[in-house]
Every structure is written in C-alpha cells, then in structure tokens.
Amino acid sequence: MNCEKIKELILTDFSDNRLDEKLKSQVNAHLSSCAGCREFAQSVNKIAIEPFKSAQKENPPDYLWYRIKERIGGEKPQPALSGVFEGLQMFFHPKPAFALATIAVVIIIASVMFRPYLRNKQANLYLNEQIDFVSSLGQNGNGSSEINFGTSVEEFLL
Amino acid sequence: MQDISDKIINLAAAGDMDSFHQIYKATSGFVYNVAHRVTNSREDAEDVTQEVFLKIHKNLNNFQFRSSFKTWLYRITVNTAINATKKTSKDLSRRADFDKAIQSLGATPQESGVDKEANELKVKALLDKLNPDQRACVVLREMQNLSYEEIARTLKINLNTVRSRLKRARETLLAFANKEVI
Numbered sequence: 001m002n003c004e005k006i007k008e009l010i011l012t013d014f015s016d017n018r019l020d021e022k023l024k025s026q027v028n029a030h031l032s033s034c035a036g037c038r039e040f041a042q043s044v045n046k047i048a049i050e051p052f053k054s055a056q057k058e059n060p061p062d063y064l065w066y067r068i069k070e071r072i073g074g075e076k077p078q079p080a081l082s083g084v085f086e087g088l089q090m091f092f093h094p095k096p097a098f099a100l101a102t103i104a105v106v107i108i109i110a111s112v113m114f115r116p117y118l119r120n121k122q123a124n125l126y127l128n129e130q131i132d133f134v135s136s137l138g139q140n141g142n143g144s145s146e147i148n149f150g151t152s153v154e155e156f157l158l
Numbered sequence: 159m160q161d162i163s164d165k166i167i168n169l170a171a172a173g174d175m176d177s178f179h180q181i182y183k184a185t186s187g188f189v190y191n192v193a194h195r196v197t198n199s200r201e202d203a204e205d206v207t208q209e210v211f212l213k214i215h216k217n218l219n220n221f222q223f224r225s226s227f228k229t230w231l232y233r234i235t236v237n238t239a240i241n242a243t244k245k246t247s248k249d250l251s252r253r254a255d256f257d258k259a260i261q262s263l264g265a266t267p268q269e270s271g272v273d274k275e276a277n278e279l280k281v282k283a284l285l286d287k288l289n290p291d292q293r294a295c296v297v298l299r300e301m302q303n304l305s306y307e308e309i310a311r312t313l314k315i316n317l318n319t320v321r322s323r324l325k326r327a328r329e330t331l332l333a334f335a336n337k338e339v340i
Contacts, residue, residue, distance in 0.1 A: 011325045016299065018306065047284075047335040048328040052300035055281045056274055060190035060207055065182055068211045069175070 003037050006030050010041045015049055162227055171218035178218075182211060188302065189235045195297040196239035198285050202246060206239050213238070225311075232312040236298070240290040287334045292327035295320060 006027055013019050014027050031038045162184055169177035186207065193206035213234055221230060285293055291313075298304040298312065306320045313320070 008325065011328045012321050015328075016306070016324070043332060043335075044328055048331040049300060051277055051280045051284060052296060054277055055195075055301060056278060057187065057191050057301075058194065060186050060204070064186070064190075064204055064207060065179070068182070068208050069179075071208065071212055072175075072178075072215055 001026060001030060003030075003034060006034070006037050007040055010037070010044055014041075015044060164223065167218065167221065167223075167227060170215075171221070178215060181214070185231055186211070189231070192232075192235050192297055192302065193239045193242075195281075195285060195301060196236065196290065196293050197243050197246070198282060198293075199246075202242055203239075206235075206242050209242075210235050210238050229308075229311050232298070232304075232308075233314070236294045236312060240294055243290045243293075284331050284334070287330055288327050292323050292330070295323040296327050299324060 009019065009023075009027055014024070019027065031041060162181055166177045166180050170181055189210050190203055190207045193210070194200055194203035197203055197206060210231075214231070221227070285296070288296060294313065295309060298309045299306075304312070306317055309315075309320045310317050315323075
C-alpha cells in the first residue's frame with residue numbers, strides 16, 4: 001500500500017478501529033517504517049479525534065423538563081388516524097384558518113338563503129299593521145265609526 | 159443512553175406523563191449533548207431539546223416499532239439540530255472567546271493546565287469549521303460512539319457517505335489547525 005491509501009485509511013477506518021486484523025497489521029507495519037504517515041496519524045488523532053473524545057458531556061438544565069411539560073400542557077398525544085377519520089378530525093379539532101373560513105362560508109350561505117324570507121317578513125309585518133289599523137277603524141264600541149283624536153277641537157266639533 | 163421498554167413507550171403514547179418523564183430522563187442527556195454540539199450553542203441546544211421532546215410527544219402514537227426507538231430518537235434529534243443550525247448559521251468568529259479557542263488549538267489538555275475549559279474552546283472552534291452534515295457525523299461518531307452502520311441508519315445515508323463525510327471533516331479540521339497554529 002502506498003502513503004495515499006494509508007492516509008485515507010488513517011482518516012477513516014483505521015482511526016475508527018474498523019479494519020480487520022490483516023489490514024490493520026499492514027497499516028501498522030507501514031507506520032513503523034514511514035515517518036510522514038506516522039506524523040500524519042498522530043496529527044489526525046490529536047486534532048480531529050482526541051478533543052471530541054475528551055469533550056465534556058452535560059445534562060440539560062432542570063428547568064427544561066418543566067418548560068416542556070408546560071408546553072405539552074393538557075394536550076394528549078395525537079391518535080393515529082387514517083383515511084376518512086383523519087379528514088373528519090379536521091372538523092372536530094379545526095385549525096384557526098380552517099375554522100374562520102368555515103364560519104365565513106356559513107354566514108354567506110345563511111345570508112343568501114334567508115334574504116327573500118326576511119324581505120317577505122318585513123312586507124308581512126307592514127301589511128298586518130295596516131290590516132290591524134283598518135280593522136280597528138270599524139270596531140268602535142256600538143258600531144259607529146267615530147274616531148277619537150282626544151283634542152278639545154274635536155270635542156267641540158262633535 | 160438507557161434502553162426504554164415498549165411498555166413505557168405505549169403508556170406514554172396513551173398520554174401517561176409519568177412514562178413520558180421516564181423517557182425524558184433516559185434520553186434527554188443524549189438529545190441535549192447532540193443538540194449542543196451540532197448547533198455549537200447551549201442556548202440553541204435547549205430550544206432543540208424542547209422541540210425534539212414536543213415532536214416525540216406528538217408523534218409517539220405513530221411510532222410503529224419498525225425501527226428501534228433509539229434510531230427514531232437519534233434521527234429526530236439530529237435533523238432538528240441540523241435545521242436549527244442552518245436557520246441561525248451563527249458565526250463563531252464574532253464571539254469574544256474565538257481568539258482563545260484558536261490559541262488553544264496548539265495546546266494539548268495536559269499542557270494547558272485548565273484542561274476542560276481549553277478543550278471546550280478547542281472543540282467549539284473545530285466544530286465551527288464543519289458544515290452541519292459533517293458536524294452531525296463527527297458528533298455521533300466521536301462523542302456518542304455510534305458505529306458507521308448506526309450513523310448511516312440515523313441519517314438515512316449509505317455507509318460510504320458516512321465514511322466520506324468523516325474523511326472530509328477530518329481533512330478540514332487538519333487544514334484549519336495547520337493554517338491557524340503551525
């Protein structure tokens with residue numbers, strides 16, 4: 001094996017202890033006779049491997065669990081739904097944009113459908129008032145068609 | 159990282175917070191440390207850890223036990239950390255401790271006297287020279303001691319890609335150290 005191949009192995013499988021015994025002994029034999037590759041192997045270990053191996057491991061701060069717990073709150077994990085049920089879930093737990101869009105559509109449909117009815121209702125109300133008024137003209141005590149406006153001028157004339 | 163039984167996973171999936179807390183206690187060290195090294199920031203590591211556990215809680219019911227829980231957790235952690243790193247893309251050279259980190263590259267822990275702090279700065283400076291994908295490979299290999307096969311499964315890449323990312327990462331670190339120190 002030449003130095004190029006040895007250096008490639010040093011950068012990968014040799015340093016990560018993945019070589020079989022035969023290949024490993026070939027690399028070691030080369031290193032014992034080649035100062036350049038030996039120095040390269042030492043540099044790889046010192047710069048690119050050892051600092052990480054001896055790096056400190058830390059535990060997450062205690063408050064992190066409480067933060068996560070608070071975020072989870074009372075919400076339950078999402079049930080595993082599929083197909084139709086997944087679609088239906090949208091209606092029971094709508095997203096804000098979907099909910100707003102649905103409300104807007106319902107209002108528009110309702111206003112279009114009930115417009116004629118509302119118009120008729122107003123007309124009926126007016127007619128009923130008129131009928132009541134006209135009919136009240138003919139219902140004055142003993143059948144006379146007197147209209148009492150309740151003024152002194154009226155009393156004088158009548 | 160401690161093993162977690164299927165029973166605990168199923169209970170947590172059903173909404174049992176005590177079981178979910180057990181999962182957190184068993185795995186949060188791994189998640190936090192990987193997040194810390196991939197983002198190269200403690201502050202970002204906290205955010206990533208929180209995001210990872212919220213994702214796990216939300217999706218536990220969809221976990222099918224086809225892959226191991228560990229692999230699933232590794233994948234969520236590394237992907238969340240890589241995404242956070244790409245989003246923030248912090249520049250270590252603007253930090254006050256950068257010069258100290260560069261100086262520490264030439265010293266071995268034994269020579270420096272303040273071993274842990276010096277090594278910590280060195281690790282920070284070195285990781286900053288790698289792209290997020292290379293960083294994830296180095297962190298999983300050197301710090302979490304995962305095999306090439308486990309890294310390949312976690313990152314959904316093939317074995318040769320793992321090998322080539324580690325090779326390029328180490329070449330980059332050597333070039334950086336030679337340029338800055340020697």
